[in-house]
């Protein structure tokens with residue numbers, strides 16, 4: 001069972017808000033009134049859809065790699081690994097009470113939140129860890145009510161209000177989330193969220209626990225909820241049907257304030273909205289906001305750290321950090337925005353043009369010749385390109401192969417010249 005999600009999460013499962021935050025104070029308030037004024041993203045080449053409730057220019061991230069991420073099949077984070085990831089994020093961890101306390105004492109530039117079942121015993125334990133916030137969760141769909149905890153909506157509400165009151169009385173931030181929200185009765189959950197809002201909850205959470213929601217369903221539910229509660233709205237999307245990033249964007253457009261992510265999306269089954277993919281999505285939607293708030297250049301090393309910890313490779317199609325060489329060399333070299341919506345330099349990466357294939361064009365080879373510090377006429381570059389294509393027809397070429405063809409051709413030219 002999944003986390004935001006998990007009614008089964010034992011003990012405390014923290015997550016952190018605002019990972020890789022650039023400039024914001026660690027405990028940036030979740031109160032809407034402190035958000036920067038909203039305006040259309042100036043440097044985005046896309047026309048923004050005007051929507052007065054939209055939060056695409058002022059969203060916040062709840063980083064859940066050490067909470068949701070630990071439900072990933074390969075994940076076993078020992079304390080040392082958690083601390084490493086927490087410092088890199090910063091985020092925090094599940095597994096144990098002690099880890100949670102240790103991470104809280106690191107003094108990271110983020111709020112540390114723990115994720116617990118909505119009952120008094122768990123809430124008390126969470127508060128004892130010294131966290132900044134407690135995320136309460138309970139299943140509200142008929143599936144979960146019948147097959148998981150067996151509680152009625154009336155009992156759920158009564159418990160939720162008592163626990164919220166307790167956590168608030170301890171001066172700790174509190175979020176209440178339903179689990180499997182999209183398969184819950186709409187009237188039931190709106191009623192429940194409204195009561196929690198009235199009781200002073202800081203955030204309510206909506207979770208697509210099974211990953212079946214579409215962007216339109218998300219927009220409708222969040223927009224309706226936005227009209228019912230005045231507190232912040234957190235959202236959690238699983239990626240079973242490949243919609244997790246699109247659903248997150250849709251939620252922000254409808255007025256959600258927070259998105260749950262994990263590094264590389266690791267989590268239950270095929271995981272949740274990946275941090276990197278969300279950054280890629282949002283840098284196109286709201287470039288100024290994203291560049292000013294997040295330390296994008298740490299994304300690659302963060303992904304490598306987590307990939308290593310859970311023993312996976314960064315997928316080739318991972319936005320930004322995946323292998324992304326293209327074949328439209330001429331246009332890319334003349335003006336990268338022709339075929340690229342994201343500038344790799346924003347993420348501390350360099351552009352790589354593929355030059356090892358049978359469809360390599362001479363413009364790409366010319367660029368490589370220049371990179372190698374060699375001098376050739378265009379006619380000569382065309383001739384060596386033909387040689388590279390001939391070889392690529394026979395067998396796959398590595399960059400070293402291409403380079404050595406270029407170098408030996410250049411050497412021949414010099415020998416001819418010296419006569």
Ligand SMILES: [Zn+2]
Nearest residue numbers: 002003004005
């Ligand atoms: Zn989850």
